[in-house]
Amino acid sequence: MVERYIRWGRTDCPSGAVILYNGRAAGSPNHNSGGTSDYLCLPSRPRYQTTYNDITARLEGVEYERWPSSYPRAGRDNMPCVVCHVPTRSAMFVQQASYLCPSGWNREYYGYMMSSKWDDPRTSTICVDASSQAVPGTGTSTNRLGLYLLSVRCPHSLSELACGPYVDGRILWCAVCTK
DSSP states (O other), X not given: OOEEEEEETOSSOOTTXXXXXEXXXXXXXXXXXXXXXXXXXXXXXXXXXXXXXXXXXXXXXXXXXXXXXXXXXXXXXXXXXXXXXXXXXXXXXXXXXXXXXXXXXXXXXXXXXXXXOTTSOOOOOEEEETTOOOOTTOOSOOOSSEEEEOBOOOSOTTOOOOBTTBOTTOBOEEEXXXX
């Protein structure tokens, strides 16, 4: 089995990986109660059949929101993505809360754990490349489907996440690892 993964926030694959397609990150808008809770990497050139339906779930572009001041971009741009194929590897996972992969694993890229804002409907969490790019010409905020950095909240009276190894307010890193 050969492995593939989505590199969120980039239009290119790391050395040793092949581009299957690149495109734009999309998902259902936060103000809708239906649709998908996952983020999708839609190809830049869709192919359509002639099927129509007037009752549908909606997809919109995903935009970066509230990057740290040390980050080269303030946000509001739409996020690109690329599907990468690594023909020499057969396993992949996302290492959460660390920018390093375990011993014996290859790091394809590292970045930030991101998801919807705390008071928006829940979405899946994705690992967005630390040196991410923007879709050209998309700097105006729509605030309909924004991605936010995940941070730790502890101690909190309702939380079971132990402080100690985790630090309150710290942004969580991630890495995409293959073997």
